[in-house]
Amino acid sequence: MQLTQLTIDAARSSIQERTTTALALAEAHYAHIQKEDGQIGAYLTLCKERALEQADRIDRMAAEGKPLPSLGGVPVGIKDVMSTRGVRTTAGSKILGHYIPPYDCTAVARMEAAGAVVLGKTNCDEFAMGSSNENSAFGPVHNPRDPSRVPGGSSGGSAAAVAADMAVVALGSDTGGSIRQPASFCGVVGLMPTYGRVSRYGLIAFASSLDHIGPLSKTVKDAAIVLRAIAGRDPMDATSADLPVPDYAAEIEKPVRGLRLGVAKEYFGEGLDGEVRHAVESAIDKLKSLGCEIVPVSLPHTPYAIPTYYLIATAEASSNLARYDGVRYSYRAAGVKSLSEMYRRSRDEGFGAEVKRRIMLGTYALSAGYYDAYYLKAQKVRTLLTRDFEEAFRKVDAIVTPTSPTAAFRLGEKSNDPLAMYLADIYTVTADLAGIPGISIPCGETKEKLPIGLQILGKHFDESTILRVAHAYEQAA
Amino acid sequence: MKVTEKDVAYVADLANLDLTAEERSGMVRDLNSILDYVERLNELDTSNVAPMAQVSDRYGVDESTQGSGRFAYASREDVVEGLRKSLSQEVALQNAPDADGTFFRVPKVIER
Numbered sequence: 001m002q003l004t005q006l007t008i009d010a011a012r013s014s015i016q017e018r019t020t021t022a023l024a025l026a027e028a029h030y031a032h033i034q035k036e037d038g039q040i041g042a043y044l045t046l047c048k049e050r051a052l053e054q055a056d057r058i059d060r061m062a063a064e065g066k067p068l069p070s071l072g073g074v075p076v077g078i079k080d081v082m083s084t085r086g087v088r089t090t091a092g093s094k095i096l097g098h099y100i101p102p103y104d105c106t107a108v109a110r111m112e113a114a115g116a117v118v119l120g121k122t123n124c125d126e127f128a129m130g131s132s133n134e135n136s137a138f139g140p141v142h143n144p145r146d147p148s149r150v151p152g153g154s155s156g157g158s159a160a161a162v163a164a165d166m167a168v169v170a171l172g173s174d175t176g177g178s179i180r181q182p183a184s185f186c187g188v189v190g191l192m193p194t195y196g197r198v199s200r201y202g203l204i205a206f207a208s209s210l211d212h213i214g215p216l217s218k219t220v221k222d223a224a225i226v227l228r229a230i231a232g233r234d235p236m237d238a239t240s241a242d243l244p245v246p247d248y249a250a251e252i253e254k255p256v257r258g259l260r261l262g263v264a265k266e267y268f269g270e271g272l273d274g275e276v277r278h279a280v281e282s283a284i285d286k287l288k289s290l291g292c293e294i295v296p297v298s299l300p301h302t303p304y305a306i307p308t309y310y311l312i313a314t315a316e317a318s319s320n321l322a323r324y325d326g327v328r329y330s331y332r333a334a335g336v337k338s339l340s341e342m343y344r345r346s347r348d349e350g351f352g353a354e355v356k357r358r359i360m361l362g363t364y365a366l367s368a369g370y371y372d373a374y375y376l377k378a379q380k381v382r383t384l385l386t387r388d389f390e391e392a393f394r395k396v397d398a399i400v401t402p403t404s405p406t407a408a409f410r411l412g413e414k415s416n417d418p419l420a421m422y423l424a425d426i427y428t429v430t431a432d433l434a435g436i437p438g439i440s441i442p443c444g445e446t447k448e449k450l451p452i453g454l455q456i457l458g459k460h461f462d463e464s465t466i467l468r469v470a471h472a473y474e475q476a477a
Numbered sequence: 478m479k480v481t482e483k484d485v486a487y488v489a490d491l492a493n494l495d496l497t498a499e500e501r502s503g504m505v506r507d508l509n510s511i512l513d514y515v516e517r518l519n520e521l522d523t524s525n526v527a528p529m530a531q532v533s534d535r536y537g538v539d540e541s542t543q544g545s546g547r548f549a550y551a552s553r554e555d556v557v558e559g560l561r562k563s564l565s566q567e568v569a570l571q572n573a574p575d576a577d578g579t580f581f582r583v584p585k586v587i588e589r
Contacts, residue, residue, distance in 0.1 A: 102568045103561075195532040209531040235553060235560050239533040242550040307515040318492060325493075327581050329572035339586045344495045353503075356494060360504055361511060363492040364480070377518050379528035384521065386529060418507055419514055435532030460536040 003028035004165040008074050008222045011168055012115070015062050015073040022055035022062070022073030026117050029075040033119070033166045041141045042151075042161040044080050046120035047087045051075070054117045070225055072115030077161040077170035080121040081128050082108050082213070083202040087118075091204045092126040092136040092154075095324050095331045095350030105202025106237065107171060107213045107230045114229040122170055123157030126352045127321065128178055128206045130154050131424040134415050135354045142411070143186060145450060149408040152182030152424075158216045159186040169217040169226055173203060175210045176309050177404075177428025180440035183216050184403035184453025187442045189470070190216045191223040194461045195435035196241035198227075199234030207316035210309075210432045220441060220471040224248035227463060243461055251464035252471035257291030259469065262396035266302035267427055273406045279444035279452040280402045283473060287400065290472055297392040297399065301384045302430060306422055308385060309429040311365050311378035318362030324350060357418060386434040393459045398466050401427050403440040403453030427455060437463045441470045443477070480508045 003025055006014070014020045030048065037043055058073040078084060081091045083101035090096045104112075112118060125135040133141040133156025141156040143149040144164035151160040155172030159182035162170050172179040174192040183190025191214045198213045205211060215226035231245045263284060268277060288294050326332035326346030333345035351359070365374035392399060405426060414421045431438040436457055443454035454473070458466035485504045489496050496504065529535075538547040553559055566579065575582040 099572055102564055102571070194536070196536065233550070238548070238551040239531070241533070241536070241538075301521070304518055304521060307518050310511065311515060311518075322493070326574060327583055328569075330574075332574035336584055339584050342584050343493045347493055348495050348497075351494075353500075356496070356500070357504065357507055359492050359494065360485070360488055361508060364484070364488045364508065364512075367488060367491060374512075374515065376528055377523065379530060380523035380526040381518055381521060383526050383529040384523070386532075386535075419510055422511075435536065460532075 004032045006168060007219055008071060008168060008225050011074050012068050012070070012072045015058060016068050018062060022058040022117060023052065025073055026051050026055045026075050026119065029119055029166060036164055037166060039142060039147055040144055040160050040164055041139055042122055042157040042164065042166055043077065043120045044090060044092070044123050044138055044157070045088050047084070047118060050087065051117045051119050054112060058115055058117070069113070069115040070229055071111060074116050074168050075119050076111060076116045077120060077122045077158055077167035078108055078118055079124050079155050079158045079170065079172045081124060081173050081204045082171060083204065084108055084118065084121065087121065089121065089204070090138070091128070092124045092138065093351065093355070094137040095347070097137070097331060099329050101202070103202060106199040106234045108202065110230045111171065111226070119167060122155070122161050125154035125156070126355050127204065127317070128154040128173055128175055129317070129354050129358055131177070131181060131421050132409070132411070132414065133157065133182070134411065135352055137352055140411060143408050145187060146408065146448070149410050149450070150185065152185035152404070152408065154178040155182050155216065159183050159188055159190065162186070162188045162216050162218060169215050169222050171213060172216050174212045174214060174432065175206050175313060176432050177425040179214050179216060180428050180438055180453065180455060181404050181425060183440040185408040185451065187451030188216055188218060189220055189223050189439065189441050190214070191227060191439045191463070191467070192431065192437060193227060193231065193463055194437045196239050197231050197437070197461065197463065199237040199240040201234055201236035205320040207313040208320065209316060210313055212432070220467055220474050221249055221252060223439070224252050224467050241461070246464055248464060248467055252467045254468055255291070256287070256469055256472040258293065259398065259465070260293045260295050260396040261287060261469065262295050262297035262392050262399040264297050264299045264302070264392070264399060264401065266299050267401035271405050271423070271426070272402060275446045276402050276404070276406060276452050280454055283443040283454045284400055286476055287469065287473055290476055292469070295396050297396055299388040299392060299430070301381065301388050304381050305385055305430040305433065306426055308378045308381045309425070309433060310361070310422055311374050312382060312433070314358040314362030315365050315375050316362070318359045318366065321355070321359055354418070382433050385430055389434045389436055398469055399457040401455045401457065403427060403455040407446045407450035407452055431457050436460055437466055439466050439470050441474055443473070479512050480505055
């Protein structure tokens with residue numbers, strides 16, 4: 001097997017047993033990136049020095065016969081919205097084009113503490129705002145399966161890097177579907193943990209009540225191993241939950257027989273592509289044949305999820321993005337004569353079109369006279385959407401749905417119609433609003449050989465069950 | 478049309494954006510299209526529904542307590558450099574577009 005096609009356990013144990021080295025593994029990935037990434041555009045910045053230093057540390061541990069930690073020597077990509085000390089972090093935006101963070105994101109620090117070798121920073125939609133990766137200020141990412149198509153977004157670079165063997169796993173972030181939808185489009189596994197499961201410290205904020213960090217990987221087990229490494233209370237993020245972190249890789253081996261899986265008709269309505277529907281229904285049949293009980297459930301407020309999401313996410317974004325003022329660490333326009341002109345011109349020149357659109361929508365929704373009608377209304381509907389899940393989870397252990405209504409669309413297909421682009425997130429945003437965990441796993445292909453994703457949603461802090469169902473399906477498929 | 482050119486100019490001002498003439502007319506079109514779609518939220522009666530600002534006060538907290546007590550786990554001693562060392566002046570200034578070694582430098586605020 002090629003060095004760029006290993007799973008986490010295979011990579012770690014070959015280094016431990018000295019059949020390969022962490023250095024060789026990192027070099028093999030860099031060579032592959034050098035050869036392939038010109039066509040794909042998954043990476044924005046490579047940090048070879050940092051990677052090789054870590055690889056050397058792992059190789060010395062292996063040479064001394066010390067047991068390697070769970071990600072020992074595993075080459076990983078990090079979405080460029082997570083701060084990396086000394087390594088440029090852009091959030092896909094010109095406004096942070098030269099930003100070098102003075103500290104590490106907790107999730108990245110935990111990956112490295114578990115032995116991961118960070119190869120570089122992956123491309124993404126600007127400030128994680130987008131569903132196609134076309135909003136990056138540094139150019140789009142192409143889907144490795146078909147370069148004329150998008151990889152999904154906003155974690156498009158992370159999904160493409162894993163799909164094209166340019167990383168064993170990658171970290172992404174999910175605010176409205178940005179881990180699961182690109183995982184679905186690129187044919188990889190993408191896990192969004194429960195809100196509060198993984199610290200957001202050092203994640204460049206988009207919408208703070210909705211932002212989640214999670215892994216994209218080639219197998220469900222790899223996602224389980226990464227989650228364990230990055231999860232758990234972090235004093236630097238007051239919303240990170242103080243709950244024990246299970247051994248997910250052990251949890252996934254438990255049998256799925258007898259689990260009750262909900263199927264909600266609201267996720268199979270108008271707009272769902274026929275081939276996607278067929279693949280997801282076949283996957284549900286497969287889960288039934290594995291002994292799961294399929295239970296119809298209703299999530300009646302689902303049609304209101306997208307408008308709720310776009311009001312709340314943009315309102316929070318308009319506040320979070322106020323910090324880019326051209327003073328402390330962001331782009332400043334040249335030749336400005338007053339402070340006010342400096343703010344405006346720096347932001348005008350530094351932000352891209354979609355980011356400005358969302359700042360405008362969010363500012364409008366929060367402005368005097370409209371706050372109650374838009375922002376407060378959306379917050380109330382958020383309660384209703386969350387109650388839908390609470391009701392459903394009284395009857396079932398997990399809910400299975402399509403991840404996205406279609407397979408990967410073409411570059412440029414939706415880029416002039418913001419609303420059409422927003423609807424690409426129709427099956428993913430509700431989990432972000434409710435704070436529940438969700439995973440997307442491959443469940444077949446269209447006639448054009450494009451991957452289709454199956455989404456499994458779970459109860460708060462019950463990643464174990466969705467990983468278990470995903471693993472059982474993956475093993476059986 | 479809910480949103481006019483005038484509204485766009487007002488909101489852009491609040492958001493510290495100028496926007497070109499072309500961007501403004503595009504924004505009028507896009508905001509109206511999105512707000513029309515958002516209108517469907519009014520089909521729901523939410524008069525007796527509490528707003529939800531975040532997830533973290535509902536899950537993973539001490540269920541037996543109320544109010545800020547639910548977040549007791551998140552509090553810490555109020556001490557200088559309690560969680561991490563502060564950034565040094567040099568490090569804090571290293572990403573600044575303009576600094577003089579001690580302060581961030583910005584264009585003149587007061588004209589005289």
